Amino acid sequence: MGFIKGCRPFLGLDGCHLKGKHKGITLSATSIDANNCLFPVAFAIVKSECGDSWKWFMENLYSSIGEIRGLAFMSDKDKGLEAAIPLMFPSAEHKTCVRHLYQNFKKKYPGELFERLIWNCANSYNTPSFQWHLREIKSASSNAATYLEGLTAQAWSRSQFTPNARIGYVTNNISKSFNAWINKTRQMPIVEMVETIRHKIMERIDHRRALGRKWRGKLVPKALKYVQTIVKDIGEYIVRRSSDVMAEVAGPDFTIVVRLDERTCTCRAWQVTGLPCIHAAAFITRIRGLDICDFVDEVYSLQKFRDTYASSIAPMPSKGFRSISILFNDPQSFPTALLKKPNTVVPFSSAATSNTGSKRGNSANRPQPPPIGKPNKGSGPQHNSSNEGDNKNTADEKVNNNGKN
Numbered sequence: 001m002g003f004i005k006g007c008r009p010f011l012g013l014d015g016c017h018l019k020g021k022h023k024g025i026t027l028s029a030t031s032i033d034a035n036n037c038l039f040p041v042a043f044a045i046v047k048s049e050c051g052d053s054w055k056w057f058m059e060n061l062y063s064s065i066g067e068i069r070g071l072a073f074m075s076d077k078d079k080g081l082e083a084a085i086p087l088m089f090p091s092a093e094h095k096t097c098v099r100h101l102y103q104n105f106k107k108k109y110p111g112e113l114f115e116r117l118i119w120n121c122a123n124s125y126n127t128p129s130f131q132w133h134l135r136e137i138k139s140a141s142s143n144a145a146t147y148l149e150g151l152t153a154q155a156w157s158r159s160q161f162t163p164n165a166r167i168g169y170v171t172n173n174i175s176k177s178f179n180a181w182i183n184k185t186r187q188m189p190i191v192e193m194v195e196t197i198r199h200k201i202m203e204r205i206d207h208r209r210a211l212g213r214k215w216r217g218k219l220v221p222k223a224l225k226y227v228q229t230i231v232k233d234i235g236e237y238i239v240r241r242s243s244d245v246m247a248e249v250a251g252p253d254f255t256i257v258v259r260l261d262e263r264t265c266t267c268r269a270w271q272v273t274g275l276p277c278i279h280a281a282a283f284i285t286r287i288r289g290l291d292i293c294d295f296v297d298e299v300y301s302l303q304k305f306r307d308t309y310a311s312s313i314a315p316m317p318s319k320g321f322r323s324i325s326i327l328f329n330d331p332q333s334f335p336t337a338l339l340k341k342p343n344t345v346v347p348f349s350s351a352a353t354s355n356t357g358s359k360r361g362n363s364a365n366r367p368q369p370p371p372i373g374k375p376n377k378g379s380g381p382q383h384n385s386s387n388e389g390d391n392k393n394t395a396d397e398k399v400n401n402n403g404k405n
């Protein structure tokens with residue numbers, strides 16, 4: 001429910017091997033909240049990762065979330081997943097983790113030059129910038145460029161991303177963060193593992209609901225920090241107004257067009273991420289009376305964050321108490337198989353409520369979208385290229401979306 005109400009329509013999918021004597025694989029679907037932290041949506045334990053497993057997982061995922069407008073998946077193209085997604089979500093966007101793509105690419109075309117250029121291609125928000133870097137690859141190896149051009153069915157560059165999900169991540173770091181978050185449970189017996197993960201999710205939601213009550217203002221902290229950072233870097237841009245809502249914004253090497261009424265910039269960073277790019281920021285801040293925070297997409301609003309964590313995971317009694325039925329304010333959040341006698345209350349059940357939170361109420365690099373036709377340093381709104389793909393990230397750490405380590 002929190003995913004539907006408050007998260008961006010984005011799900012990272014991944015499989016992760018268990019370490020206990022029973023072996024098996026954890027399949028997971030992980031989204032991202034308004035503050036760019038992971039939000040676990042679904043997980044399952046399966047015997048092996050294969051087409052049937054993913055198909056079963058996606059069927060159950062669909063039965064839980066239904067059709068989501070503008071839904072986008074990110075994956076490592078795990079075995080069987082590529083076919084399973086369109087079966088249940090035929091209109092969803094499917095992005096490929098560029099880290100995974102590069103692992104395959106470098107088997108044929110190793111070297112630092114190709115590595116740098118691949119990431120530049122991936123981080124390009126617009127086609128001219130993507131093509132510029134691709135031509136660099138072509139000048140080094142026409143076969144390498146042909147290889148990449150053949151991946152047309154895989155969206156791995158921001159220039160290929162639609163604006164629907166408001167997310168510019170080019171790696172599946174969100175799923176890797178989930179795997180790291182549950183790492184200590186992977187050697188547990190299956191039931192204990194599932195229970196431990198359930199506890200972690202339950203407490204995480206409660207903790208973040210409390211954060212939502214404490215925070216003030218319109219935007220979540222990471223979005224606010226982004227805005228405060230980007231306005232410091234607008235000095236080198238020249239704004240030539242065409243009207244109240246249109247302007248040319250010229251940087252050192254190129255000129256682009258910003259439209260405030262459509263919330264677009266020809267660099268496409270604003271559309272893809274939902275955060276005003278440096279060009280938009282330069283225009284907005286030169287207009288008296290405008291607040292740049294008003295031009296940040298609502299997916300980064302504090303209200304969306306609170307909506308995400310408004311519902312609770314209901315507590316579950318220990319095994320000996322499970323024949324006793326429980327009255328929950330939100331029975332949907334409790335495994336129905338355990339509700340044998342509805343409307344009977346056990347003493348501690350009053351704590352199991354939902355929708356209570358709404359009544360009460362970290363990206364360090366300079367955020368700059370890539371230029372058109374100029375090498376891309378891999379920075380951009382809502383991103384910090386230094387952390388993406390770092391499996392040491394904990395779930396409470398920021399999940400950054402851009403570039404390589």
Ligand SMILES: [Zn+2]
Nearest residue numbers: 265267277279
């Ligand atoms: Zn721009």
